[in-house]
Amino acid sequence: MESLKELYKAGPGPSSSHTIAPWRAATMFKNKYPTAASFDAELYGSLSLTGRGHFTDQIIPSTFAPKPCIVYFKLTWEHDFQNGVIYHAYDIDHNIIGKWTVFSLGGGSFDVLEESFDFQKDIYPFKNMNEILDACESQNIDIPTLVKQYEPEIEIYLNDILSEMIQTVQRGLNTTGLLPGKLNMPRLAKDLILQATTMENPNDMNRMKMVAYAYANNEENASGGFAVTAPTLGSSGVMASIMYHYYHNIGIPRNKLIRALIVGGMFGNTIKKNATVSGAIGGCQAEIGAACCMAAAAIAYLKGLSVKQIEYAAEIAMEHHLGLTCDPVGGYVIIPCIERNAVAALRAEDAAMMANYMSKLKPNRVSFDMVVHTMNYTGMKIPMELKETSLGGLAAEIVCFPDSEKITNQIVKEQNK
Numbered sequence: 578m579e580s581l582k583e584l585y586k587a588g589p590g591p592s593s594s595h596t597i598a599p600w601r602a603a604t605m606f607k608n609k610y611p612t613a614a615s616f617d618a619e620l621y622g623s624l625s626l627t628g629r630g631h632f633t634d635q636i637i638p639s640t641f642a643p644k645p646c647i648v649y650f651k652l653t654w655e656h657d658f659q660n661g662v663i664y665h666a667y668d669i670d671h672n673i674i675g676k677w678t679v680f681s682l683g684g685g686s687f688d689v690l691e692e693s694f695d696f697q698k699d700i701y702p703f704k705n706m707n708e709i710l711d712a713c714e715s716q717n718i719d720i721p722t723l724v725k726q727y728e729p730e731i732e733i734y735l736n737d738i739l740s741e742m743i744q745t746v747q748r749g750l751n752t753t754g755l756l757p758g759k760l761n762m763p764r765l766a767k768d769l770i771l772q773a774t775t776m777e778n779p780n781d782m783n784r785m786k787m788v789a790y791a792y793a794n795n796e797e798n799a800s801g802g803f804a805v806t807a808p809t810l811g812s813s814g815v816m817a818s819i820m821y822h823y824y825h826n827i828g829i830p831r832n833k834l835i836r837a838l839i840v841g842g843m844f845g846n847t848i849k850k851n852a853t854v855s856g857a858i859g860g861c862q863a864e865i866g867a868a869c870c871m872a873a874a875a876i877a878y879l880k881g882l883s884v885k886q887i888e889y890a891a892e893i894a895m896e897h898h899l900g901l902t903c904d905p906v907g908g909y910v911i912i913p914c915i916e917r918n919a920v921a922a923l924r925a926e927d928a929a930m931m932a933n934y935m936s937k938l939k940p941n942r943v944s945f946d947m948v949v950h951t952m953n954y955t956g957m958k959i960p961m962e963l964k965e966t967s968l969g970g971l972a973a974e975i976v977c978f979p980d981s982e983k984i985t986n987q988i989v990k991e992q993n994k
Contacts, residue, residue, distance in 0.1 A: 597685030630908020683855025749793025859956025866898030904970025
């Protein structure tokens with residue numbers, strides 16, 4: 578399994594696969610060819626189909642600036658991996674001096690065909706959650722203690738990640754106005770938190786605060802602000818909401834929250850290893866489902882549950898997101914994405930509560946590894962138009978992108994060149 582640093586990454590929204598991965602790759606490509614006079618980028622798969630709504634066509638030129646960069650939208654390419662971008666570097670006479678074929682793997686991770694990077698190198702020897710649980714049991718330790726055997730300084734890194742999460746939520750809570758794009762959606766986080774503080778029922782108040790925090794994070798993300806992949810940007814509000822709530826409302830100290838991030842992170846790592854966290858590959862079950870299970874595991878840890886109960890909570894959260902499609906309206910990470918983060922934050926709380934009490938009555942018949950395997954299989958069966966292409970589902974019900982026909986024609990025209 579990879580380092581938790583490759584799971585939790587801070588970067589510009591609204592999409593880890595569409596903005597963080599192209600941004601990271603473009604930065605490295607630009608640095609490799611500092612004498613280049615210009616660049617271009619060819620987008621493929623989901624990066625092409627939803628590249629405008631996900632700001633891919635903005636983040637790439639801004640990264641290469643002040644040198645010019647043209648972005649092309651393509652339909653299909655020769656590689657088996659469906660989502661990617663090809664960068665070209667040109668000299669002053671427009672001769673190609675460099676080329677990278679970049680595969681966007683989800684969660685802001687990427688691989689380059691022409692290079693040998695070690696981003697995805699294995700840090701941990703574990704292949705699944707059962708092996709992690711067995712290691713904890715054999716050594717009589719918890720998950721954070723096990724993780725620090727392999728990444729002794731991970732808490733220093735995650736302290737910065739926790740700060741980024743909290744700052745993103747705070748910015749969102751204090752910002753009003755319309756979200757970018759043609760949906761004309763107003764920001765709601767500030768109004769939601771004000772509404773929550775007037776509630777008489779303490780339980781309703783706390784739950785609505787978590788909703789407000791999730792909205793705050795994902796409204797910032799939808800506006801292109803910095804957020805933390807957990808495991809993706811589209812699902813970043815679930816863990817951020819939980820961290821903010823337990824820090825500000827419950828009073829959990831930072832060092833324990835950081836350990837909770839470790840716990841949730843290893844469940845996210847298991848999903849990345851054995852399935853996917855990319856909505857373009859596995860549907861939104863791979864993003865929101867994964868985020869919910871990570872948050873459920875983190876909450877279970879914060880509540881003092883055993884390692885087996887933590888697994889139970891994560892499994893419940895993941896199981897009941899199976900089959901969830903990714904159908905962003907207009908290609909924006911707004912509908913249903915923002916509300917979906919709020920719902921998943923509440924479901925993470927419920928999953929941890931259920932695991933606590935149900936585990937006292939019966940052992941769980943479905944292991945976390947079983948449900949991850951099922952999620953991966955289910956993702957392969959979800960139709961392409963329901964996997965972050967904005968061609969089906971809610972995206973087909975709500976007409977908000979009058980330029981879509983023109984974009985499709987452009988893609989076809991470019992493909993036929």
